[in-house]
Amino acid sequence: MSNTVIVGAQWGDEGKGKIIDFLAKKVDAVVRFQGGSNAGHTVVVNNEKFIFHLIPSGILHPGKKCIIGNGVVVDPKILIAEIEDLKSRGIKVDDLYLSSQAHIVMPYHMEIERLEEEQRGEGKIGTTKRGIGPAYTDKIARRGIRVADLLERETLTQKLKINLEFLKNFYGLNLSLKNALEEYLQYGRKLKRYITDTSMLVYELMREGKNVLFEGAQGTLLDVDHGTYPYVTSSNPTAGGVCTGVGIGPTRIDKVLGVAKAYVTRVGEGPFPTEIKGEIGEILKNRGKEYGSTTGRPRRCGWFDGVVLRYAVRINGLDGLILTKLDVLDTLDKIKICVAYKYKHQVIREFPSQPRIWQECEPIYEEMEGWKEDTSKVTRSKDLPWKAKKYLKKIEEEGGVPIHLLSVGPQRGDLLVLD
């Protein structure tokens, strides 16, 4: 396998964790490049469920390097808890590497986020409350605390002073320097063995001809530049985020694959043209167990959106697609697929850049016959019901890219390689 990027092609929770776990066995390293513990990536092995927030989803494979790149924002408390949890379940966490340049999510980021969401009222984003937005804000405003700072008392003291002063002046928050300093120095001591220059590490792996997998969190439509702004996350989950989030050049990437669900879900607020409000939405939510892996919130469900897929193909330069959760559609009589949007008598086939259109457009659907057979036990693509094959073909036509892998259940083995 070559150096491959895996990104979410919709609004997140496409099943990236499961796919990364599958592909990890063929590579030497798995690298997270953006986001933070807002991510919840699920891997199910022999009915045992693992949900990864910060640790790359390749960690269940011994000997694979799992790398957290500089573009990630790290809550050290959550990272340490994740490491401890894995160890207590018998998983070795020896091959974990944490960028010294990644930014730290502090408790005050959560507090700022809470205040901001409160102030937005009806217009709230519906964030995961993990402090992600404020942590990236501090990074861009050049007052962020980085992983390496946790190892230097003097630097951390200095940076905390600046930040606490800022919090007092702008938010009226009075926080104790002493408590925060000792707590975060302690986290630094716990994480020290993992901290390194991860850009150099990835560069050297590639120079030795090793294969690297880049694990996207969130999804294309949650990208701060290309998503449904402002209802987005605060990083670049699209393929472009890999270069800055890891510290490698674009010429080092060989392949980009998108993960999409056979329908669409979204958690949090914001436009969602193909959202189904009613019975079928409930069926998808229940059969797909569509509750957030990080927050437990119910996910909004909708029909597959070909316009969104074409957009994800364009923005990420997708070479191919991995489709998940086909089995969730098994019981439906009819299945709709959105091929375009209608906006004021206009037919729009490409994802529009104007927020007004996302809010007010009407999806144009093509209706297909449901296959009404259990696909979850199918192990060879040729044994799929022909109506399911037709649905997959339609998705490929809409996106203009082939589907390489098909997932038909949450377990590690519930995966078909397509011709």
Ligand code: GDP
């Ligand atoms: P991620 O954030 O993209 O890694 O996705 P999540 O883990 O948040 O959500 C995907 C959910 O769907 C998880 O509960 C997975 O166990 C589950 N899942 C993944 N693939 C399939 C599939 O093909 N069929 C079914 N029924 N569940 C799946």
Ligand code: IMO
């Ligand atoms: P994975 O990696 C689905 C959504 C939140 C909210 C918006 C902003 O598991 O696919 P944030 O906390 O990032 O500031 O919230 O983004 N969101 C996700 N939705 N999957 C995720 O991650 C998400 N991470 C953030 O619900 O709408």
Ligand code: MG
């Ligand atoms: Mg998730």
